[in-house]
Structure formats: structure tokens, C-alpha cells
Amino acid sequence: MIDAGSSGSRVHVYQFSVCNDPVLENEVFHMLEPGLSSFKDDPEAAALSLKPLMDIAVKSVPKEFQKCTPIAVKATAGLRLLGKDKSDSILKSVRKYLETFPFPIAGENGVEIMEGSDEGVYAWITVNYLLGKLRKSQRGQSAAVFDLGGASTQIVFEPTFATPEENMVEGDHKYQLDYQNDLFELYQHSYLGYGLNEARKAIKMEMVNLWKSEAKKTGKVYHPCLPENYKENMATDNGTTVQLIGTGAGYTECRGIIERVFNKDKLCEVGPCAFDGVYQPSLTETFKDRDLYVFSYFYDLTQPLGMPTEFSVKELGELTDRVCRGETKPFQHVPGALQLLKEKPDFCLDLTYLYNLLKYGYEIPADRLVRTAKKINGAETGWCLGASIAMLDENKLVCQA
Structure with a gap:
């Protein structure tokens, strides 16, 4: 399974024993940068960028099993943002390149831009499969999944309601998952444009829009989420360039800008809503006392600063406040943390x-x-394992060594 993400591509080579439930025996993982979307004007180069990953796949799968080991390339939101023509050209070149290898492509959808709903649900399958929560004895104990990529973010959980009369509102957010003849009714939503990289752009542009006339006149805008006196040039939608100047104002002032990008005041046609007018059952009311798992950038930003693998939302806020204040003492015991904070001016944001x-x-x-x-x-978290388990069901190939 190749994850063609917005910031890079990753290969996962899984070895299963399959009798009734698939049992994961081994995983080979490798990643590289940049992602396919970086080659928006050169589809052939995009396909060839996968060569190191394909070489790993060939080395990892015994030759006698290669012809019946399905392969898939699933692109995520980064490629979707390029538009249909450019993304289709890249996917066509990728499929053509994969055909030069012995692995069968996993059907018509073996090379595709994955729907955001599938991305979130596959991540949910991965986590709950690895935790053993998909067994019948664990029904009602599944974990919720929050994934944060570069271009989009997903939420998936299995809500429970207090009375039989209450239930989930009908809509695209409702996902009926049939796993091993057991039915799970999930809530899922993928927020395109709310991944970290896209959100960062929106947060910076929010200040430019707030000071539009001043930005046009002076070409400069002050930003509370950036370190004091830090300067960065940013291209605007109309083709001009504005210089952002950090004020180091701190977490509270930065939060005041960031809250604006969530569009909390957008019309909520069917409540309750989370943000951007999107319906979501209340986590407080429908998901009590069960595990919440956060992945990808949540992990990448908290672990290098010495955070434990389990923390409260309040503790995340306290960490944020310390970073935005420019404090260094709390991180002196963490190898590499001070250098990382120094090198990444966007850490507070x-x-x-x-x-x-x-x-x-x-x-x-x-x-x-x-x-x-x-x-x-x-095993690596994320959607790839869940998608591979689904691929096992769809591609019942039998190998005879």
C-alpha cells in the first residue's frame, strides 16, 4: 500500500496470515519526500518519484508471492487540491509505471484519490484492529480517531445514544461499516483545507485580509502567532507579496486569530455542529469514557517536546502557552527540543x-x-493498514509457492 500524501509518499508492505480474521505478521515501512503533488506539471516525474518505494516492495516480497500480492496507490487531499486534469494525469502515469512491476494492481480503484470519508474510516479500522476493539467481545468499546494531515483532517467515531429514539442524523457523515460480518455505524467527516499546512496558510492570510488596505499600502502585516521580529514573505491570492512580521504576542492573541478560521458562526442547518457548519454528534454526550486517539501532526508536534503519549486537552494548551511565550527551561531536558523550536518559527502557530x-x-x-x-x-498507525485489510477482502488472490 502506497500512501501518496500531500507532504510525501510512504510504502507499507504487509504480511498477513489469513484464516478467519487477518493476522498481521510483519510490516515494512519507508517514506520519502516530496509528495506526488509537488510534480503537478510533470506526471512522469511524479510516477518515477515512487521508484525507491517500489524497489523496497520488490525486495520485501518473496519472488514467488509477487504475482499475487496486490498493490494500491491511494492519494489524499494534496493531490485533490491540484484539480481534476493535473491529478488525473499524475494518476495515469503512476498506474502505467506500476504495470512495469510484477504486483497486480488492486482493481480499477487501485490507483486513485481516496475519498476523505474512506481515509478516516480506514484509519479507524487500523487503530481499532490493532487495539483489538473489533472483536465481538469488545463491541461498544471502540476508540475515536482524529487524524491531521497536511491538507485535511478527519474525525471518525462510533457514537452511542442515551435512548433508542435518539440516533444519528442521516447524511454523508453516516458510514455503515461491515467488518467480518459485524456492522458498525460510524460518524465520519473529512475537513478539506483544515489540514495543518492549509490551515497555516489560512491563519497567516487571515491577518492579511484583516488589514487589507494597510497591506496594500505598506506591503507589511504584523502577526501575533509568529516570533517577535520574525519576517516572512507571503504571496496573496491577487498575485502581490506581503511581508508578515511577527509580534510574539503570545498564545491568547494567536488563538484570537485562529478561532476565526473555524467559521463557528457559519449556519448550522442540522445541529449539533462542530465547526464550519458541519453536523457532529456531541463527543461529550455520545462518546463518554472511551479512548480518543490523535495522529500524524498531533504526534509529530508534541512528542519532540517531551509530551507523554497520553495527555489532557488542557495540558496541550499549557504546552502551547509555554512555546508561544518563548520559554526554554521546560524543554532543556528533551534532546533536540531547543534546536527544533529555534528552527521552526511556526511552532507557536x-x-x-x-x-x-x-x-x-x-x-x-x-x-x-x-x-x-x-x-x-x-505497526504504523494511519489509514494504510485499514485500507489493506479492506483490500484483502476485495482481492482474494491465492498464492501457491
Whole structure:
């Protein structure tokens, strides 16, 4: 399974034993940068960028099993943002390139831009499969999944309602998952444009729009989420360039800008809503006392600063406040943390966004604990394992060594 993400591509080579339930025996993982979307005007170069990953796949799968080991390339929101013509050209070149290898492509949808709903649900399958929560004995104990990529963010959970009369509102957010002849009714939503990279652009542009006339006159805009006196040139939608100047104003002032990008005042046609006018059952009311798992950028930004793998939303806010204040003492014991904070001027902005996504966007209470992990039981988290398990069901190939 190749994950063609917005910031890079990753290969996962899974080895299963399959009798009734698939049992994961081994995983080979490797990633590289940049992603396919970086080659928007050169589809052939995009396809060839996968060569190191394909070489790993060939080395990892015994020759006698290669002809019946299906392969898929699933692109995510980064490629979707290029538009249909450019993304179709890249996917066509990728499929043509894969055909030069012995692995069968996993059907018509073996090379595609994955729907955001599938991305979130596959991540949910991965986590709950690795936690053992998909067994019949664990029904009603599934974990919720919050994934944060570069271009989009997903939420998936299995809500429970207090009375039989209450249920989930009908709509695209409702996902009926049939796994091993067991039915799970999930809530899912993928917010395109709310991944960290896209949100960062929106947060910076928010100040430009707020000071539009001043920006046009002087070409400069002050930003509270950036370190004091830090300067950065930013291209605007109309083709002009504005210089952002950091004020180092701190977490509270930064939060005031970031809250604006969540569009909390957008019309909520069917309530309750989380943000941007999107319906979501209340996590407080329909998902009590069960695990919340946060992944990808949640992990990448908190773990290098010495955070534990389980922390409260409030503790994430406290970490954010310390970083935005420019404090160094709390991080002196963490190898590489001070250098990382020095090299990344967006750290205050990014952490403030993460905290507000959970607290203000999804309305998770401050005392609620969340867990983060890059691996569970030795396997990478994310959507790839879940998608591969689904691929096993769809491509029943039998190998005879």
C-alpha cells in the first residue's frame, strides 16, 4: 500500500496470515519526500518519484508471492487540491509505471484519490484492529480517531445514544461499516483545507485580509502567532507579496486569530455542529469514557517536546502557552527540543491550531484525555493498514509457492 500524501509518499508492505480474521505478521515501512503533488506539471516525474518505494516492495516480497500480492496507490487531499486534469494525469502515469512491476494492481480503484470519508474510516479500522476493539467481545468499546494531515483532517467515531429514539442524523457523515460480518455505524467527516499546512496558510492570510488596505499600502502585516521580529514573505491570492512580521504576542492573541478560521458562526442547518457548519454528534454526550486517539501532526508536534503519549486537552494548551511565550527551561531536558523550536518559527502557530482544533473545533472538554502514537503493537498507525485489510477482502488472490 502506497500512501501518496500531500507532504510525501510512504510504502507499507504487509504480511498477513489469513484464516478467519487477518493476522498481521510483519510490516515494512519507508517514506520519502516530496509528495506526488509537488510534480503537478510533470506526471512522469511524479510516477518515477515512487521508484525507491517500489524497489523496497520488490525486495520485501518473496519472488514467488509477487504475482499475487496486490498493490494500491491511494492519494489524499494534496493531490485533490491540484484539480481534476493535473491529478488525473499524475494518476495515469503512476498506474502505467506500476504495470512495469510484477504486483497486480488492486482493481480499477487501485490507483486513485481516496475519498476523505474512506481515509478516516480506514484509519479507524487500523487503530481499532490493532487495539483489538473489533472483536465481538469488545463491541461498544471502540476508540475515536482524529487524524491531521497536511491538507485535511478527519474525525471518525462510533457514537452511542442515551435512548433508542435518539440516533444519528442521516447524511454523508453516516458510514455503515461491515467488518467480518459485524456492522458498525460510524460518524465520519473529512475537513478539506483544515489540514495543518492549509490551515497555516489560512491563519497567516487571515491577518492579511484583516488589514487589507494597510497591506496594500505598506506591503507589511504584523502577526501575533509568529516570533517577535520574525519576517516572512507571503504571496496573496491577487498575485502581490506581503511581508508578515511577527509580534510574539503570545498564545491568547494567536488563538484570537485562529478561532476565526473555524467559521463557528457559519449556519448550522442540522445541529449539533462542530465547526464550519458541519453536523457532529456531541463527543461529550455520545462518546463518554472511551479512548480518543490523535495522529500524524498531533504526534509529530508534541512528542519532540517531551509530551507523554497520553495527555489532557488542557495540558496541550499549557504546552502551547509555554512555546508561544518563548520559554526554554521546560524543554532543556528533551534532546533536540531547543534546536527544533529555534528552527521552526511556526511552532507557536501550529500548536495553537492543534489545541483549538480539539478544544474549540471539536469541543472536547479540557479535562478529557487523548492518546497519540506513531505505532500500536509495532505497526504504523494511519489509514494504510485499514485500507489493506479492506483490500484483502476485495482481492482474494491465492498464492501457491
